[in-house]
Amino acid sequence: MAPTVRPTVAQPLSPHLQIYRWTWTMAMSVFHRITGTALYGGAALVAIWLVALASGPAAYGTVAWFFGSIVGRLVLFVYTWILMHHMLGGLRHFIWDLGYGFDRAQRMGLARATLIGSVILTVLIWALALTLR
């Protein structure tokens, strides 16, 4: 077998994201990665919150004040939604892993359900949290 010689001309690349027409499944796939990355960063907030609780009343007071503020609540609200979206996206992957949901209609339905379901769950969680306190 002759050794392969790498050509010196630039190889054609496969079309990238900006070439394709956006579809629901594609958008939800990209969004799954984005939400995963956001949760990755948000894990630091959880660590700060827990370490503050372990550090004493003064440290916890500061952190609790931030998360109770308008900005803090907004962060928590968006964080809840991102978490729910990533969770439903993961469940969608489980459905696919088991071999179901590959038809066009099912794919679209699952992609839409991920977005709509995440919004409903987020609103439900906050409504319950705010009314049951």
Added chain:
Amino acid sequence: MADNRQNTNVTMRTPRARVKGLGASGHGAGHFWTQRLTAAANAPLMLAFVVIVALMANRPYPEAVALMSHPVVALILILAVISVTAHMRIGMQVIIEDYVHDKKLKLLSLLANNFYAVVVAVACLYAILRVSLGKLV
């Protein structure tokens, strides 16, 4: 990747490597499996985590410590921290491997990813144990 060629002499791979079947990455489908395993654990654990955070809101310090000290709460949080940090470490590694092509930057990113995941995990676990066992109030 399975090697289905008839004549396997034409390869640089050792017979042992072929038998182990772990591919170029050296870990085969291990990451895929761990990612699914931790995902399955994360779903109920993070729903419980959301409830715990909602219960913690607006509590004065001694009550917050008392709630966190409850064995069920502490156990759920410890399990969640372990599962989530393992999940996010692999997830970010895949993203880095997909998008960072510069060798040095890739190596640094992978290092940083591991350090970050471990620091977050250990900080959370230490704090949970300190609060639940430390008699802070």
